[in-house]
Amino acid sequence: MDGKMTETGTYTGNRGLRIEEPLIFEQDAPGRSGVDLPDPPPVQNRLGGLDRTGAIGLPGLSEPQVVRHYTRLSQKNYAIDSGFYPLGSCTMKHNPRLNEKLARLPGFADLHPLQPEATVQGALRLIDTLAHWIKTLTGMPAVAMSPAAGAHGELCGLMTSRAALEARGDARKRVLVPDSAHGTNPATAAICGYAVEAIPLNAHGRVDLAALKSALDGDVAAFMLTNPNTCGLFEDEILEQAQAVHDAGAFFYCDGANFNAIMGRVLPGDLGIDCMHLNLHKTFSTPHGGGGPGSGPVVLSDALASYAPLPWVVHGENGFRLVEHKGDAAAPADPYGRMKAFHGQMGMFVRALAYMMSHGSDGLRQASSDAVLNANYLLARLSDVLSAAYDGPCMHEVLFDDHFLKGTDVTTLDFAKAMIDEGFHPMTMYFPLVAHGALLMEPTETESRESLDQFVDALRHLAARAKSGDAEAFHAAPIHAPRRRLDETAAARHPVLRWRPEKILDEAAE
Amino acid sequence: MRYLPLTEADRSDMLAVIGAPSVDSLFRDVPESVRLAGPVDLPPHQGELEVERALTAMAAENVAAGSVPFFLGAGAYRHHVPASVDHLIQRGEFLTSYTPYQPEVSQGTLQYLFEFQSQVALITGMDVANASMYDGATSCAEAALMARRVTKRPNVVLSGGLHPHYGETTETLLKFLDSKIDAMPADIEGTEDIVSRIGADTACVIVQYPDLFGRVRDLQPVADACHDAGALLVVAMTEIVALGALRSPGEMGADIVAAEGRSLGNPLNFGGPYVGLFACSDRHVRQMPGRLAGETVDVDGKRGWVLTLSTREQHIRREKATSNICTNSGLCALAFTIHMSLLGEDGFRRLAALNHVKAVQLANRFAAAGIEVLNQTFFNEMTVRLSGPAAPEVDRLAAEGVLAGVPVSRLLPNDDRARDLLLVAVTETATEDDMDRLVAALTETV
Numbered sequence: 005m006d007g008k009m010t011e012t013g014t015y016t017g018n019r020g021l022r023i024e025e026p027l028i029f030e031q032d033a034p035g036r037s038g039v040d041l042p043d044p045p046p047v048q049n050r051l052g053g054l055d056r057t058g059a060i061g062l063p064g065l066s067e068p069q070v071v072r073h074y075t076r077l078s079q080k081n082y083a084i085d086s087g088f089y090p091l092g093s094c095t096m097k098h099n100p101r102l103n104e105k106l107a108r109l110p111g112f113a114d115l116h117p118l119q120p121e122a123t124v125q126g127a128l129r130l131i132d133t134l135a136h137w138i139k140t141l142t143g144m145p146a147v148a149m150s151p152a153a154g155a156h157g158e159l160c161g162l163m164t165s166r167a168a169l170e171a172r173g174d175a176r177k178r179v180l181v182p183d184s185a186h187g188t189n190p191a192t193a194a195i196c197g198y199a200v201e202a203i204p205l206n207a208h209g210r211v212d213l214a215a216l217k218s219a220l221d222g223d224v225a226a227f228m229l230t231n232p233n234t235c236g237l238f239e240d241e242i243l244e245q246a247q248a249v250h251d252a253g254a255f256f257y258c259d260g261a262n263f264n265a266i267m268g269r270v271l272p273g274d275l276g277i278d279c280m281h282l283n284l285h286k287t288f289s290t291p292h293g294g295g296g297p298g299s300g301p302v303v304l305s306d307a308l309a310s311y312a313p314l315p316w317v318v319h320g321e322n323g324f325r326l327v328e329h330k331g332d333a334a335a336p337a338d339p340y341g342r343m344k345a346f347h348g349q350m351g352m353f354v355r356a357l358a359y360m361m362s363h364g365s366d367g368l369r370q371a372s373s374d375a376v377l378n379a380n381y382l383l384a385r386l387s388d389v390l391s392a393a394y395d396g397p398c399m400h401e402v403l404f405d406d407h408f409l410k411g412t413d414v415t416t417l418d419f420a421k422a423m424i425d426e427g428f429h430p431m432t433m434y435f436p437l438v439a440h441g442a443l444l445m446e447p448t449e450t451e452s453r454e455s456l457d458q459f460v461d462a463l464r465h466l467a468a469r470a471k472s473g474d475a476e477a478f479h480a481a482p483i484h485a486p487r488r489r490l491d492e493t494a495a496a497r498h499p500v501l502r503w504r505p506e507k508i509l510d511e512a513a514e
Numbered sequence: 515m516r517y518l519p520l521t522e523a524d525r526s527d528m529l530a531v532i533g534a535p536s537v538d539s540l541f542r543d544v545p546e547s548v549r550l551a552g553p554v555d556l557p558p559h560q561g562e563l564e565v566e567r568a569l570t571a572m573a574a575e576n577v578a579a580g581s582v583p584f585f586l587g588a589g590a591y592r593h594h595v596p597a598s599v600d601h602l603i604q605r606g607e608f609l610t611s612y613t614p615y616q617p618e619v620s621q622g623t624l625q626y627l628f629e630f631q632s633q634v635a636l637i638t639g640m641d642v643a644n645a646s647m648y649d650g651a652t653s654c655a656e657a658a659l660m661a662r663r664v665t666k667r668p669n670v671v672l673s674g675g676l677h678p679h680y681g682e683t684t685e686t687l688l689k690f691l692d693s694k695i696d697a698m699p700a701d702i703e704g705t706e707d708i709v710s711r712i713g714a715d716t717a718c719v720i721v722q723y724p725d726l727f728g729r730v731r732d733l734q735p736v737a738d739a740c741h742d743a744g745a746l747l748v749v750a751m752t753e754i755v756a757l758g759a760l761r762s763p764g765e766m767g768a769d770i771v772a773a774e775g776r777s778l779g780n781p782l783n784f785g786g787p788y789v790g791l792f793a794c795s796d797r798h799v800r801q802m803p804g805r806l807a808g809e810t811v812d813v814d815g816k817r818g819w820v821l822t823l824s825t826r827e828q829h830i831r832r833e834k835a836t837s838n839i840c841t842n843s844g845l846c847a848l849a850f851t852i853h854m855s856l857l858g859e860d861g862f863r864r865l866a867a868l869n870h871v872k873a874v875q876l877a878n879r880f881a882a883a884g885i886e887v888l889n890q891t892f893f894n895e896m897t898v899r900l901s902g903p904a905a906p907e908v909d910r911l912a913a914e915g916v917l918a919g920v921p922v923s924r925l926l927p928n929d930d931r932a933r934d935l936l937l938v939a940v941t942e943t944a945t946e947d948d949m950d951r952l953v954a955a956l957t958e959t960v
């Protein structure tokens with residue numbers, strides 16, 4: 005590159021604040037370290053002759069280099085903190101920093117899960133208090149706290165259902181899932197040993213009740229429904245669905261990914277469901293952290309509560325205690341097993357409880373009201389230029405299809421990439437599968453009206469531009485992101501999933 | 515309400531744009547009989563000060579590990595985390611981003627995941643690692659599922675040296691899949707003959723390294739026996755720092771490594787969130803669970819990163835996916851990889867050596883005090899035998915301000931042999947004085 009400008013027009017390839025950053029492995033200097041640890045004194049080692057010999061290959065960097073590396077990497081990410089993130093069914097709401105502060109109190113963060121119960125009474129009280137909020141907000145009698153994320157919660161709910169069915173000697177083989185379900189629903193059903201059968205939607209974007217009824221028989225273990233559904237619509241016949249599911253002797257699983265639309269306004273317990281997971285990392289604002297960690301407590305009906313997995317927090321004679329083993333006198337009658345090590349996502353519990361207490365019962369109801377209002381505002385302001393998949397009102401998210409792009413040679417993907425250049429994170433694309441070229445937008449309650457108006461104005465401009473025949477600009481987008489479109493086909497065809505030292509690569513080539 | 519930007523004026527203006535008379539009218543698809551008229555029976559909203567006061571009071575009811583001499587392990591080990599780690603993971607661009615589904619604006623997350631995968635592969639001695647699982651126990655369970663797919667065999671053998679939570683989580687995940695789980699009895703004596711349990715229907719053998727009781731053993735003979743029989747060897751690990759001192763599972767023939775990675779970068783968190791590590795050999799990569807970041811180029815030919823091999827995953831393959839996992843432990847993986855980057859080769863090995871030295875020093879003190887240590891070998895955790903039941907002793911010592919260890923009976927309540935046994939872990943965080951106090955307190959007991 006010496007003496008030659010790069011395509012960015014700069015010598016370095018950097019663009020102002022946007023700085024190219026090599027891998028940590030490319031910044032290695034042997035012997036350098038970002039920590040100062042003392043020389044270990046010589047001892048007679050007890051490793052049984054299994055000492056590691058030879059270099060591992062980890063790079064050495066100092067603290068300032070490490071801090072700069074991750075700071076630069078962070079600047080290549082879009083985030084809620086930096087802008088509007090209307091990713092449908094993901095509930096990208098503001099993450100309050102009070103919650104981060106509280107989760108880091110040594111009295112929560114620096115607790116070992118197997119400390120004597122007398123030394124963790126406050127932690128158990130926190131779990132018990134959060135469980136009370138969750139049960140009250142859902143109108144359900146019990147909650148299993150340990151699942152680590154939404155899909156893990158689905159697994160917990162379905163396994164509880166299967167355990168209950170087996171306890172009554174009622175082996176069943178199938179689980180019903182609507183066409184519009186998240187992929188985790190059928191994947192979870194498969195792990196539970198069930199065959200999956202899809203139920204179509206009706207013309208209004210809801211489960212076709214007649215189709216559901218005709219699929220229900222004595223071989224169906226459960227019906228898994230997301231409500232509000234992934235089209236952003238409330239299942240207006242949910243009471244009839246619940247009746248039909250129970251008449252067939254099956255259980256009604258509700259995927260609570262979209263609970264943000266109805267918290268404080270509808271109790272799922274009133275809808276006739278048997279179990280539902282909550283995503284604390286969606287509805288209750290614990291951060292997504294670039295893909296996790298999450299937390300997926302599962303509320304359970306009386307019919308299922310006694311099969312819930314271990315562990316449980318219970319009130320004992322001397323305060324709170326943990327029930328960790330089957331056969332414990334204080335345990336539910338017949339726990340089906342254990343979802344993970346220890347007791348659940350405590351760090352997420354602290355954040356979620358801080359969120360709930362901050363909002364209170366009035367604020368949570370206001371939050372869902374504002375989330376629904378914001379989504380309907382997008383629908384109202386965009387429906388003349390985009391094509392809504394279904395009539396409103398919607399709940400907390402709004403679904404468009406790609407009909408408005410017909411004949412423009414611009415796809416949903418192109419449209420999404422153009423949104424990146426306008427400074428927005430794209431909505432969820434191509435999901436749910438029931439809408440052609442789906443664009444699913446969830447604004448959440450933490451966006452201001454000004455923010456929504458700017459977004460709407462930009463989308464109206466993009467829609468007009470697409471219709472004006474300027475497809476090339478869309479195909480080229482994004483041009484202002486840290487990278488332009490990436491070759492995903494090549495990545496999958498010849499997977500490079502880790503850094504390898506040059507020496508090994510050379511040997512492999514020979 | 516401080517988190518809600520809409521004003522009353524905004525709300526009424528927006529309703530006018532929508533053409534709806536009220537927010538309630540937007541909920542008209544909810545059956546009338548189940549619409550709540552007002553807030554549920556929970557306290558009203560509170561300011562930061564009040565919430566902070568309430569939760570700080572709950573935190574104050576607990577004994578923080580760092581406030582007393584502390585020797586608990588059994589799957590969760592307390593280490594010092596450099597200050598820069600927590601500072602960096604709280605950058606909003608990391609903390610408040612979603613799964614990197616739009617790679618052009620997620621290069622930061624994707625690059626650190628690629629680096630994380632590389633570090634995990636290097637230390638475990640495996641070809642490839644994924645972008646994380648929920649924790650070590652769920653990694654272990656997913657490894658059993660993967661071994662079933664790879665071998666097309668149903669059954670699993672669990673070593674008696676495996677952490678009971680890992681065993682129970684694995685049994686739970688396979689509960690409804692026609693799998694026979696051969697869970698060997700707790701291997702307190704370190705004499706189990708696991709090779710004899712391998713049969714023609716065995717998909718995998720799962721052993722822990724170091725094991726529940728702290729011992730290390732050469733796994734090559736087990737690996738050879740597995741491979742001779744067409745089965746896979748899964749190596750579970752609860753203390754990843756051990757790999758700074760010990761031979762890697764990959765060097766001993768492991769097919770899958772399923773480990774807890776929380777020791778680096780992350781606090782104890784009362785058990786969660788943790789970060790599952792999952793590594794395997796190249797030839798099985800298409801059977802892996804979870805996300806994978808991979809290298810590619812953009813249309814300008816610049817190197818970049820994407821999520822790849824997604825056709826294994828639930829959002830594409832639905833019921834035929836390799837796993838149902840979606841959200842994983844991204845931010846905990848970031849903390850892990852930053853801590854590992856700070857350590858580097860020299861720091862990681864030095865950290866492991868310090869842990870081992872402390873453990874040797876503690877074992878020597880136990881021996882001098884006449885306290886029986888069961889282990890011949892160990893990394894940073896060992897099993898000691900007390901003269902009576904360990905659980906009440908641990909409670910008594912906790913009341914005296916020493917968190918002495920984990921009674922084995924906490925994990926194996928129905929095994930009489932475990933009653934008097936105590937697991938004691940020691941890391942770089944323990945001082946000379948801490949060790950003196952522990953030995954003195956236990957000497958009174960013995």
